[in-house]
């Protein structure tokens with residue numbers, strides 16, 4: 001699985017990653033037990049899909065005024081959710097909780113056709129902030145279901161994205177989460193099986209699961225293009241490039257953020273001595289710094305950089321003020337706002353920020 005060439009540009013030659021390279025020997029750690037430094041991963045934080053989803057809710061607030069209802073957390077980040085709540089957003093679990101005729105925004109993780117139908121039946125005005133890269137996977141499900149394939153969706157049970165994607169063709173999709181799920185899969189024709197995946201998985205673990213499925217179904221078909229998105233894979237590549245040099249890696253992200261949790265796992269697999277997921281600087285524990293000289297810092301795709309800056313301040317106060325950025329890619333991706341919102345922004349020239 002590779003990073004989409006449209007999504008990134010190569011890191012420039014002055015970057016740390018080009019000097020040390022992924023998997024470089026942890027010489028600095030050995031030779032300078034006393035030298036405190038921070039390696040800061042780039043890319044990190046907000047991806048194009050999260051940026052668009054948060055922007056959508058902010059512009060909906062400006063254009064229509066509060067309250068704006070949002071089904072599920074718009075993105076999986078506590079800070080973002082709390083900030084929007086303070087501005088008049090009401091988060092609900094289901095469209096059935098939204099008053100008839102009100103405005104509801106669907107989150108970046110996507111929704112099933114059944115949710116669209118329910119919103120329609122309740123006369124809700126909807127803005128769909130599903131990330132276009134999640135929509136791409138929904139379209140793949142529809143296409144393969146139409147061609148009568150059994151679809152094995154690799155993903156985490158109960159995750160909103162998986163529920164939305166499976167909901168496109170519930171009678172054709174089977175979820176493969178744990179290794180033991182592969183043995184439970186039941187297909188009609190072993191020559192017509194395709195695997196697809198959640199967008200925010202560990203690239204390496206997903207390929208392990210694919211190999212396992214292939215042992216059962218040698219003619220297994222692959223997705224037409226990578227389902228794990230550019231942002232997820234880029235953040236994993238960046239953390240891998242620095243992990244072996246780190247005594248401690250701090251991943252800023254919320255517990256329910258799939259891509260953030262994967263960064264902790266990837267850091268440990270790539271050689272970090274210790275790694276923790278923290279929502280913010282307040283959650284960092286002093287005991288984690290015992291015998292630590294190099295601290296790696298990164299963040300999940302739903303994390304605003306202000307939280308990373310607070311972590312850097314927290315580290316600087318403890319002597320880790322020397323920060324070196326480890327750049328493995330420069331991202332240039334952005335998505336247009338949802339069509340239904342763009343239309344209203346165009347029709348409303350007084351809108352404070354206009355059309356993006």
Ligand code: SF4
Pocket residue numbers: 047048049050108131132133134199200229230231232259301
């Ligand atoms: Fe889209 Fe990937 Fe960001 Fe999810 S992590 S919102 S799929 S760009």
